[in-house]
Amino acid sequence: xxxxxxxxxxxxxxxxxxxxxxxxxxxxxxxxxxxxxxxxxxxxxxxxxxxxxxxxxxxxxxxxxxxxxxxxxxxxxxxxxxxxxxxxxxxxxxxxxxxxxxxxxxxxxxxxxxxxxxxxxxxxxxxxxxxxxxxxxxxxxxxxxxxxxxxxxxxxxxxxxxxxxxxxxxxxxxxxxxxxxxxxxxxxxxxxxxxxxxxxxxxxxxxxxxxxxxxxxxxxxxxxxxxxxxxxxxxxxxxxxxxxxxxxxxxxxxxxxxxxxxxxxxxxxxxxxxxxxxxxxxxxxxxxxxxxxxxxxxxxxxxxxxxxxxxxxxxxxxxxxxxxxxxxxxxxxxxxxxxxxxxxxxxxxxxxxxxxxxxxxxxxxxxxxxxxxxxxxxxxxxxxxxxxxxxxxxxxxxx
Amino acid sequence: xxxxxxxxxxxxxxxxxxxxxxxxxxxxxxxxxxxxxxxxxxxxxxxxxxxxxxxxxxxxxxxxxxxxxxxxxxxxxxxxxxxxxxxxxxxxxxxxxxxxxxxxxxxxxxxxxxxxxxxxxxxxxxxxxxxxxxxxxxxxxxxxxxxxxxxxxxxxxxxxxxxxxxxxxxxxxxxxxxxxxxxxxxxxxxxxxxxxxxxxxxxxxxxxxxxxxxxxxxxxxxxxxxxxxxx
Numbered sequence: 001x002x003x004x005x006x007x008x009x010x011x012x013x014x015x016x017x018x019x020x021x022x023x024x025x026x027x028x029x030x031x032x033x034x035x036x037x038x039x040x041x042x043x044x045x046x047x048x049x050x051x052x053x054x055x056x057x058x059x060x061x062x063x064x065x066x067x068x069x070x071x072x073x074x075x076x077x078x079x080x081x082x083x084x085x086x087x088x089x090x091x092x093x094x095x096x097x098x099x100x101x102x103x104x105x106x107x108x109x110x111x112x113x114x115x116x117x118x119x120x121x122x123x124x125x126x127x128x129x130x131x132x133x134x135x136x137x138x139x140x141x142x143x144x145x146x147x148x149x150x151x152x153x154x155x156x157x158x159x160x161x162x163x164x165x166x167x168x169x170x171x172x173x174x175x176x177x178x179x180x181x182x183x184x185x186x187x188x189x190x191x192x193x194x195x196x197x198x199x200x201x202x203x204x205x206x207x208x209x210x211x212x213x214x215x216x217x218x219x220x221x222x223x224x225x226x227x228x229x230x231x232x233x234x235x236x237x238x239x240x241x242x243x244x245x246x247x248x249x250x251x252x253x254x255x256x257x258x259x260x261x262x263x264x265x266x267x268x269x270x271x272x273x274x275x276x277x278x279x280x281x282x283x284x285x286x287x288x289x290x291x292x293x294x295x296x297x298x299x300x301x302x303x304x305x306x307x308x309x310x311x312x313x314x315x316x317x318x319x320x321x322x323x324x325x326x327x328x329x330x331x332x333x334x335x336x337x338x339x340x341x342x343x344x345x346x347x348x349x350x351x352x353x354x355x356x357x358x359x360x361x362x363x364x365x366x367x368x369x370x371x372x373x374x375x376x377x378x379x380x381x382x383x384x385x386x387x388x389x390x391x392x393x394x395x396x397x398x399x
Numbered sequence: 400x401x402x403x404x405x406x407x408x409x410x411x412x413x414x415x416x417x418x419x420x421x422x423x424x425x426x427x428x429x430x431x432x433x434x435x436x437x438x439x440x441x442x443x444x445x446x447x448x449x450x451x452x453x454x455x456x457x458x459x460x461x462x463x464x465x466x467x468x469x470x471x472x473x474x475x476x477x478x479x480x481x482x483x484x485x486x487x488x489x490x491x492x493x494x495x496x497x498x499x500x501x502x503x504x505x506x507x508x509x510x511x512x513x514x515x516x517x518x519x520x521x522x523x524x525x526x527x528x529x530x531x532x533x534x535x536x537x538x539x540x541x542x543x544x545x546x547x548x549x550x551x552x553x554x555x556x557x558x559x560x561x562x563x564x565x566x567x568x569x570x571x572x573x574x575x576x577x578x579x580x581x582x583x584x585x586x587x588x589x590x591x592x593x594x595x596x597x598x599x600x601x602x603x604x605x606x607x608x609x610x611x612x613x614x615x616x617x618x619x620x621x622x623x624x625x626x627x628x629x630x
Contacts, residue, residue, distance in 0.1 A: 001512040001528075003519060009507035300503035303464055304517050304564070305492020307485060391464045395499065395576075 003310070007317040011325070014290065018322070021286040025326020026333055028279035029367045033334035034342070035272035036363050041346075041354040042265050046251035048188045048355050052224035053120065054231055055253035056217040059244040065093070065213040066243060071113075074217050074234055085230045089219035090116035093202060097161035097175065097195065099151070107147050108194040109161060111202040114140075120218045123187035130155065130181025139201045140180040144192035146348065148182050155179055161195075169205035177201075188355035216253075276370050279323075283378035287319045291382035298386045299394035308387035315383040316376055323375025327368045334359055334367070410473070411572055411604035412438035412461055417470030419456050419627075430456045432627040434470070440571070443598040443605045445618035453627040454608045455576060461606060462495055462574045463487040475571040492520045496565030496603075500577035502557040504549040504564075510536060511545040514563045521568070535563035539593055555586030562593055566603070573597065575607035579614050591617040 011018060056074060058064035068091065075089040090113045097109030114135055118124060126134065126142055134140045143153060153159065157179045168174060177197050185192055203211055221230040231247040238245045255262060291298070298311055339359045346357040419431040430453040438444055448454045459465040460472055463479050472479045475494040479487060491497075504513045514532040523531075536542055539559040549557055558578060565573055575594070579587035591614055597603045598619075607618060615621050623630040 001508065001515055001519075002525070006505075006508070013507060296501075296503065297505055300499060301505075301516070302488070303462070303491070303497050303499075303503075305488055305520050307488050310520075392459050395464075395503075 003314055004317060007314055007321060010290070010294070010314075010318050011321055017286060017290070018325070021282060021322055022326040022329065024282040025279055025323060025371060026330035028275050028282065029327060029330030029371060030333045030337060032272050032275045032279075032370070033330070033359055033363055033367050034338050035268045035275065036366065037338055037357060037359050038354070039265050039269045039272070040360060040363065041357045042262070045353065045355050046254060049250035049254055050220075050224075051249060051251075052221045052227055053250040054219050054221060054227060054234065054247055055250060056219070056234055056245045056247040057215070057253070059235075059246045062216070064243075065210075065215055066217065066245065068212040068214050070238065070243075070245070071214060071217045073237060074219050077230075077233060077237060079233070083222075085222055085233055086219045087222045088116065088119035089217060090120045091199065091214035091217045092117075093199065093213075093215040094165070095161075095163050095197075095202065096165040097163050099159065099161055102151060105150070108191060109163075110194060110196050111199040112196050113199045117196070120220055121190065123185050123190050124183050125186060126181045126183045133180035134198070137178055137180050138198060138204070139177050141177040141195060141197035142181040142183050143179055143195050145182045145184050146351070147193040147195065148179070150193065153179055155181060166202070166206055166210070170207055171205070173205075175205065188351065191351055193349075193351065276374060279371065280374040280378050283319060283323055283375055284381065286322065287315070287379050287382050290318075291315060291386060295386075295389065295394050298389055299391045302389060302391045303395065308389075311389075312383035312387045315386055316379040319379030319382070320372055320375040323371040323378070324368070327371035330371070331364050331367060334364070409440060410437045411440040411442070411475060412436065412606065413471070413473040414457075414460075415471040417457075417460065417467045417472060419453070419460065419465070420468045430627050431460075431467070434627065434629060436622075436629060438604060438606060440604055441598070441602045442620055443594065443618045444607070444620040444622060445615035446606060446608045446622050446624060447610070447612075447615050448624035452624045454624045457624065458574055458576055458606070458608050461572070462497055463491045492517060493568060494570050494572065496562075496568065496570040496573045498558070498561050498565050498573065498575040498578045500580040502549070502554075502561045502581075504557055504560055506549050509546050509548055510541060510552065510560045510563075513549070513560055514567050517564060517568050531567055532563070535567040536560070538566065538597075539563045553586065554582050555589055558582060558586070558590050559593065562590070562597075566597060566601075571604060573603050573605045575605065575609075577608055577610065579609065579611060587611070587614060 056066070056070070058066055071089055071091040075086055077085045079085050092113070093111040095109040095111050099105070118126070130142065134142055141159070148154070158176055159179060160174045160176045163175060166175075183196070221227045227249055231249065234247040235245050301311060302308070343357045346354045414434060414436040417431055417434045418429065420427050420429045422428070434457065446454045446457065456465070460467055460479070461474055463474070463482075467480055470480065477490050477494065479490070482490065505516065508516065511529070511532050514535050515528050518528040518531060533542070533545065536545055539562050541556060541559050541563065544552060544556060549560070552560065573594075578594070579590050582590060594605055594607065595617060598605050605618075607614070609615050
């Protein structure tokens with residue numbers, strides 16, 4: 001028998017309280033790990049973007065469009081030495097389409113210039129025969145393989161979408177598309193649940209004032225190392241025009257586009273620390289109750305000759321051990337629920353937001369370290385109480 | 400060391416002019432009033448007196464659990480009134496064994512482990528601790544109950560474990576605060592026999608507070624305290 005052994009014995013005194021405290025710690029850590037993983041996964045999404053891929057949009061807001069001829073100007077941009085700055089460019093529009101058959105399921109619908117799209121987004125892979133069909137079919141669409149699986153769409157299917165942005169086609173007909181291909185991707189930066197269709201088909205159908213307008217221009221700089229200078233050069237090109245632009249690398253554009261979500265994630269980040277505070281309160285309460293019930297024992301131990309610091313260490317050891325006892329199932333639960341179940345689900349269904357939703361080893365370490373430190377802190381007040389315990393008063397209370 | 404030898408050495412406890420005052424609700428209450436006491440080494444003394452006479456206060460001062468307002472207290476050669484709290488705690492671990500009325504054993508430890516507890520404060524191997532605890536339990540007649548938890552023992556047996564815990568460090572002085580107060584007559588007799596044995600055979604100085612005249616009769620000296628003064 002030794003003092004750490006005594007701390008362990010004390011932990012098991014009240015099995016029900018121990019089980020509830022351990023469960024509380026485990027659930028708190030599971031929540032902490034989930035929130036941290038969501039925040040980190042979001043941050044990680046930008047790591048999958050390409051540094052040389054630039055996005056040019058209206059300077060004021062993403063919602064406002066640009067003249068189509070800007071795409072040509074961007075493509076032809078040259079440096080001071082007369083060499084091209086851009087090696088490929090394309091233009092796209094957010095269509096905001098919805099499938100009436102899947103009213104509540106969101107998926108991105110984007111009109112893309114079929115001639116140049118894949119030169120900029122070369123991670124998107126479409127079988128040759130399907131790409132040929134896309135080029136030959138004006139209302140052709142290529143959809144992500146995951147989206148096709150989700151809605152049970154096949155090549156050859158005709159799909160009608162509604163667009164709250166563009167309404168019906170100019171001739172009063174609905175927007176009908178023919179799925180001519182399914183794409184996959186070699187990069188996690190590209191969502192596998194997007195519905196791409198030909199920009200010229202959209203341009204044919206929109207009202208006169210919306211024709212030859214593009215939502216944004218995506219381009220690839222010749223030299224990724226000088227992408228920042230190229231973004232400045234693009235915006236400078238349109239400085240004196242009626243419509244000015246804002247060009248960003250893909251990561252910045254992505255984050256700006258999802259600004260609202262970023263705010264939610266910032267709140268989630270704060271929440272994760274609030275969860276830790278709650279964890280501290282759970283532990284502090286359990287330890288305080290346990291110590292209060294044993295005041296007479298500590299008084300008699302002091303009477304026997306145990307120093308205040310020894311008893312305080314005993315209590316701190318106990319509170320830290322309880323925290324660790326909760327941290328272990330917390331980590332196991334986090335692995336099973338966040339890493340395995342939730343990770344698979346989110347990577348499949350929300351790949352563009354959470355391309356990799358897996359708990360990092362660092363997050364596990366952070367959770368265990370946080371539990372340990374909080375366990376230690378939770379024991380401080382009871383430890384100080386026992387350290388200052390008046391032996392005579394407390395022994396008299398027992399007698 | 401025999402009792403006769405130890406008695407010839409001098410005082411185990413020497414108290415000179417001790418005053419102890421408590422402040423309650425803004426009023427100062429003098430519990431011990433210029434008290435003098437000499438307890439020779441190897442004696443077995445009972446301290447009696449009505450409730451509120453100050454006997455427990457005196458016992459706490461002798462055990463180093465409390466400090467006097469003024470006066471000198473020397474126990475086992477150490478001036479307690481001059482020592483810091485930490486010094487007294489260390490001194491207590493080596494020189495005093497305390498037996499409480501309500502035993503105060505740790506319920507999560509076996510009898511053997513409870514007796515081992517004070518030895519954790521000293522540098523010794525686990526095997527040595529265990530051996531000394533076993534010897535202490537044999538002395539109190541509980542060698543067959545070493546693995547029992549307090550809840551498995553009778554009140555008398557629990558108090559004997561507490562006595563084993565008090566003597567395991569081989570202290571010079573044993574202090575008993577109503578050690579038979581929670582026990583029936585037979586169990587109390589066994590405890591008192593044990594005290595007599597520790598005093599007679601091991602030469603321990605024992606000072607015991609009791610309300611029980613029969614228990615007090617077993618001591619070699621009976622002192623009576625009244626209103627903070629020894630009669």
